[in-house]
Every structure is written in structure tokens, then in C-alpha cells.
Amino acid sequence: MKTAKLVIGIISMVLFVLVAFQSCAAGLGNALADNGEVSGTSGMLLAFCMLIAGIVGVATRKSKGGGIVAGVFYLLGGLLGIVNYGSFSDLAIWSVLCFIFGAVFILGSLKMKKADKSNTDAAE
Template sequence: MKTAKLVLGIISMVLCLFVIFQSCAAGVSNTLEESGEVSGTAGLMVAICMLAAGIIGVVTRNSSGGGAFTAGGFYLLAAILGFTNAGSYTDLNIWAGVCVAFGLVFIIGTLVERKRKQN
């Protein structure tokens, strides 16, 4: 599980860059269309949460403490922000889905590790 946390954390940090660039484009599009949507800003918040979760996941991959739950919480927060504010930036739904998957891996993986250590 330590390797999976490391890989997911690194993937998350790389994907963060793609989300940032897309969010900037969506924000410019929202401004030019004067649509009143906040999907570009929500995308930036999703990217920041993904970056924070990725860093926390990589740093705390060797511990079975609260670090993995914190990373999972950031991923789930990013997913909530993404799903609720997607608007015309429909790729944000995809990134939110990725965040749900990563968050569940971190949380469920840590719970499984704890059960194994108890037995």
C-alpha cells in the first residue's frame, strides 16, 4: 500500500498542473461570456486540494496514522467542490471523479492496513 500511496500522490501532483491550466482557460471563458459561473475558480480550488493531498500522501505514506485520512479528506473535499461547481467546465466532473477514487484508495487502504496489523 505504501507504493500505491506514493504513486497516487505523484500522479495527483502532476494532474494538478493539467487542472490548473484547464481552470485558467475555463475562468477566462467564463469571464468573456459573462456567464456568472465560477467553474474556473472551483477548478483552481480542486487543483490546490489535489496538490495538498498528493504532498500529504507522499510524505505520510509510511505511517498508518492520520496522514492518509487527511489526504483522503482533501481528495473528497476536492471532489465535492468539483461536482458542485462544474458548470460549463465539464472536465471538472472527470477530475472530481479521479479525486473520489484517490480519496477512497487512501481511506480504505489505511483501514485495511490497520486491520491487518491488528490480526
């Protein structure tokens, strides 16, 4: 599970650049069209959630609490993106990816807690 957290964290940090660039372009398009959409801003928030979660996930991949914090950031980014995707349909894809990454981190951390508890019980 530690390797999966490392890989997902690195992928998130790389995807930050792509999502941020797309979100800037979408935000500029929204501003020029004066259509009142917030998909560009939501995309930037999602990108920063991915970056923060990726850094926390890589830095604390051996920690139980760090995985939960990273998972919460992924879920927050996914929620922000899915609620506000508007005409920026790629944002829905990045949101679903955030939900998947968040689920991996949170379930992995919960599984880690159960494994540690059973190891502690066996040692006693």
C-alpha cells in the same frame, strides 16, 4: 499499499499543473462571457486539493493518519468539483478521479489499521 499511495500522490502532483491550467482557461472564459459560472474557481480549488493531498500522501504514505488526511482532501476536492462543474465538463472527470483517489487512501489507511491491530494481537 504504500506503493499505490506513492504513485497516486505523484500523479496528483502532476495533474495539478494540468487541472490548474485548464481551470485558469475556464475562469477566463467565464469572465469574458460574463455568464456567472464558478467552474474555473472550483477547478482551481480542486487542483490545490489534489496538490495538497498528493504531497501529504507521498510524505506520509507509511502513516495511518496521513492517508486519512490525504483522502479527506481528495474527497473535499471531488465534492467541490462535482457540485460546481457547470460548462467545464472536464471538472466532472477530475472530481470522479479525486473520489477514487480519496477512496483508495481512506480504505488503504483503514486496512492498514486492521493489519496493525491483528499483528499487535498476535504478538501478545
